[in-house]
Amino acid sequence: MDASHVANSSDSSILSLFRAHGELSRTDVIEKSGLSRSTINQRLTELAESGLIVPTVGGESTGGRPSSRFRFNAERASILSVDIGATAFIIAVCDLDGTPRQSTRTLIEVWSGPDEVLAAVEKAISTLNLDGEIWAISVGVPGPVEFAARRVVKPPIMTGWDGFDIVAWFGERFDAPVLVENDANARAMAEARTRGVDNLVSLKLGTGIGAGLVFNGSIIRGDKGAAGDIGHTRALISQLDGHVCRCGNVDCVESYAGGWAVQRDLELAGITVKSLQDVVALVRRGDMHTVQIVRGAGRVIGDAIADLVSILNPGTIVLTGQMADCGEVLMSGIRERVYQHTVPLATTDLRIINSELGDLGGVTGLAMLAADGLFNPTNPISV
Ligand SMILES: [Zn+2]
Numbered sequence: 001m002d003a004s005h006v007a008n009s010s011d012s013s014i015l016s017l018f019r020a021h022g023e024l025s026r027t028d029v030i031e032k033s034g035l036s037r038s039t040i041n042q043r044l045t046e047l048a049e050s051g052l053i054v055p056t057v058g059g060e061s062t063g064g065r066p067s068s069r070f071r072f073n074a075e076r077a078s079i080l081s082v083d084i085g086a087t088a089f090i091i092a093v094c095d096l097d098g099t100p101r102q103s104t105r106t107l108i109e110v111w112s113g114p115d116e117v118l119a120a121v122e123k124a125i126s127t128l129n130l131d132g133e134i135w136a137i138s139v140g141v142p143g144p145v146e147f148a149a150r151r152v153v154k155p156p157i158m159t160g161w162d163g164f165d166i167v168a169w170f171g172e173r174f175d176a177p178v179l180v181e182n183d184a185n186a187r188a189m190a191e192a193r194t195r196g197v198d199n200l201v202s203l204k205l206g207t208g209i210g211a212g213l214v215f216n217g218s219i220i221r222g223d224k225g226a227a228g229d230i231g232h233t234r235a236l237i238s239q240l241d242g243h244v245c246r247c248g249n250v251d252c253v254e255s256y257a258g259g260w261a262v263q264r265d266l267e268l269a270g271i272t273v274k275s276l277q278d279v280v281a282l283v284r285r286g287d288m289h290t291v292q293i294v295r296g297a298g299r300v301i302g303d304a305i306a307d308l309v310s311i312l313n314p315g316t317i318v319l320t321g322q323m324a325d326c327g328e329v330l331m332s333g334i335r336e337r338v339y340q341h342t343v344p345l346a347t348t349d350l351r352i353i354n355s356e357l358g359d360l361g362g363v364t365g366l367a368m369l370a371a372d373g374l375f376n377p378t379n380p381i382s383v
Contacts, residue, residue: 083362094367113160138366156247188212190365206321298333306341
């Protein structure tokens with residue numbers, strides 16, 4: 001069995017209630033769905049037989065009476081999440097609610113191209129226990145994704161990946177539908193769901209800069225999938241230095257405030273750093289030059305998202321990615337500019353905070369989005 005029979009039947013609306021609310025009684029389901037008791041009884045029986053809902057403790061059938069309480073059975077099958085970043089990928093076997101059960105991390109350079117990176121992905125997958133049913137593969141990439149076509153399109157840092165058929169690559173190895181998603185979008189969804197908020201911007205501050213936008217509980221992708229790519233908007237600096245960005249343009253936000261730009265500026269200041277971890281370590285040690293450069297990067301990022309805050313009015317901005325580990329030093333620059341350049345109503349209850357999901361935020365969000373695709377007939381991810 002797979003999830004397709006759910007997506008194709010009216011069970012999906014009942015199942016979505018359990019996915020959203022957790023445990024529910026028969027009466028809860030009748031009230032929330034507006035359907036008749038007999039219809040609900042039939043649907044609950046079908047869902048219980050498929051293993052997608054299970055009776056909760058204390059709700060077991062007794063004396064011939066049917067169980068009265070059920071919960072979504074997130075362990076019914078797994079979703080394989082592959083979160084490819086610029087310098088590492090994380091692969092996780094996740095439950096249907098996004099919870100990672102096993103995971104593995106591998107260092108790579110995404111610009112070495114799909115053949116090399118995916119060979120490493122295949123090797124990493126072979127180390128995982130894939131005994132259960134895999135209902136979907138969900139792949140996150142650090143570049144713009146044309147969502148409907150499930151392809152990366154002219155990704156600035158993913159040399160060799162332009163138009164590469166990621167779906168076909170996984171399709172040859174797994175009998176499951178494949179989702180391809182921008183990594184910042186996946187993280188944004190994980191942050192919004194785990195925090196229980198509907199209007200959130202998640203910034204991925206790693207080697208580059210990306211943003212995922214979740215509003216009214218859904219990802220804002222725009223017409224093609226390019227929404228939220230703030231790293232390659234023009235930096236709002238009075239004296240631009242004409243920095244060439246990795247995308248080929250000049251003076252992008254990323255060319256001043258991305259992790260790679262911070263590393264470049266440190267080198268120019270005579271401070272040798274091999275990785276973003278080194279940058280974070282210097283900030284934590286209170287190195288004056290590094291603190292100054294990172295705070296400046298925060299201001300550039302703050303300026304870049306201030307208009308976004310005014311236009312979309314998120315309730316929460318979450319910082320993720322390695323640069324977010326710079327903590328208050330980076331955050332203070334961002335806060336300063338966001339509060340300076342937005343209308344007071346847009347920042348009245350705005351929270352700018354660090355992610356608590358860590359490295360696994362990406363795989364969690366990828367699995368959540370794949371589950372949405374599996375269980376929501378209006379958002380199918382299968383070909
Ligand atoms: Zn750029």
